[in-house]
Amino acid sequence: MAHRIVFILFPGFQQLDLAGPMAVFELARLQRPDSYSWRLAASTAGTVRSSAGVDWPVQALPRTGGDADLVMAIGGDGIDAACRDVRLIRWLRRASQGGARIASICSGSLLLAAAGLLDHRTATTHWSRSRQFANEFPAVRLQPERIFVKEPAVRGRSRRLPELWTSAGMTAGIDLCLALVAHDCGEEVAREAARQLVVERRRPGGQSQFSPLLELQRPEGRFGELLEHVRLNLRLDHRVDELAARACMSPRHFARCFLAETGATPAHVVERLRVEAARAALEGGQPSVQRIAEDCGFGSPERMRRAFQRLLGRPPSAFRRAEASGGS
Incomplete structure (x- = not known):
């Protein structure tokens, strides 16, 4: 039926x-x-x-x-x-x-x-x-x-x-x-x-929509300066306590305000920024996955792989293959 x-x-x-x-x-x-x-x-x-x-x-x-x-x-x-x-x-x-x-x-x-x-x-x-x-x-x-x-x-x-x-x-x-x-x-x-x-059965860019975090990184945004700091220092351990201190707020108040502002938790946003940076490096042809994982703050390729699967629905290797094949 x-x-x-x-x-x-x-x-x-x-x-x-x-x-x-x-x-x-x-x-x-x-x-x-x-x-x-x-x-x-x-x-x-x-x-x-x-x-x-x-x-x-x-x-x-x-x-x-x-x-x-x-x-x-x-x-x-x-x-x-x-x-x-x-x-x-x-x-x-x-x-x-x-x-x-x-x-x-x-x-x-x-x-x-x-x-x-x-x-x-x-x-x-x-x-x-x-x-x-x-x-x-x-x-x-x-x-x-x-x-x-x-x-x-x-x-x-x-x-x-x-x-x-x-x-x-x-x-x-x-x-x-x-x-x-x-x-x-x-x-x-x-x-x-x-x-x-005339559409893709599965989008080649992974299971991810436009990220509103790009808008939040503008200097006039409430957390724009903080997010810019994270983006430029992905290797650091951006725990909530440290981010809250940089924002001159208590951890609890910071986490609540950040969620209201961005629609996501600080940990999720940090992971998202790391994935976006790692994806750009992979698609740009950077050769060492280990180096990308370290530079972007994942610590290991396995942690990076899990983050890619969670946020993009595809492993890092899929983005390297797309670059190698000319994006087809």
Whole structure:
């Protein structure tokens, strides 16, 4: 039977967040007619106006959460109001309890977090919303640099937690849906869908979206000078106590303010800066992996490899191969 998808819309949703995933599933269905079916749903039946001013026809939310196999929350400027929609929040909780897989595109992850579906689980969102996300939903293990994150279903003591997929920006939703198609229908179907869309099946740059840390390194930023110090001295041991002292703050207050400012912990930001520097060195053709690991503060190639896998989804050797082959 076809996987039944419910796309959740709200006033002010972003059309590309919807059109990209729909195109992926449509192309999968051309190859496997019984693979997917879908409906557009909102709190009330009728029409929902997108942020572009176009009205889309929608059905009312299904009566039971069990009427969906995959629930996909779309993002957009109207997400903050959607997070206060009590009817929508209650329905998402029922759908989760009914066993549906739960997914989000772009800032749609805030809606899932507002429903409590991401508590104590790993997720991502669009980089421009990462600070807001971290402040409003501290119980979520946010990974703001990831293109998309898949969290497997787990069975807790009192209830089953559903499989969760969250993505970053608009086009990252296409990456997520291609991965879903590969999971549901096989890699060959996903590759053909990507070929028809003229996109990469997997991005050669690794599983990482644009890093907001680049903006935070500007001198006028609150921690710009501190981050510049870290970037120029990656070999040093940048523990929270030392960073806090340099910022003339107590460690606890510094860690709290830093998270609010950047949407990430100091340790995560330091690791991110080290990975970015090491990646640039690898792609620039620097020959010694041991030297890169030392210069960037990892201490050993193995620690660097684990950091690359965690943040980019690929080992350092993948970036050296890309350089050696001319980036193909």
